[in-house]
Amino acid sequence: MERDDESNGPMMELCTNGGGEKTSNRRPIITGEPLDIEAYAAMYKGRTKIMRLLFIANHCGGNQTMQLEALRMAYDEVKKGENTQLFRDVVNKINGRLGDKLVSVKPNNYVELGLNRTKVFFFPTNT
Incomplete structure (x- = not known):
């Protein structure tokens, strides 16, 4: 009986699992379509x-x-x-x-309002 030295199936090349390759898997996504920021942001809240x-x-x-659209929505x-x-x-990033069409509340007034609202929420007074 003779032994077959050749296999009957197709030959497959053996590969290492990322052994010697030094290519980066992180490639930037470049597309001709602009990102629809409103649709993307609608998936999140808070x-x-x-x-x-x-x-x-x-x-x-x-x-x-x-950039300005993302800042306006933020x-x-x-x-x-x-x-x-x-x-x-x-507000600092908007700079x-x-x-004037967007910033209708001055930042310091808003911050004071927010702090006062927090004080009232946590420490209610009898009025």
């Missing part, structure tokens, strides 16, 4: 929504329109809450670039 919008504003490259969302430090951060 602090998570604000943080994701700030991330977009910080990482959108040179796209000024996208501003609208942060006004709903009572996180005064986050409000200050958003007056959105004009």
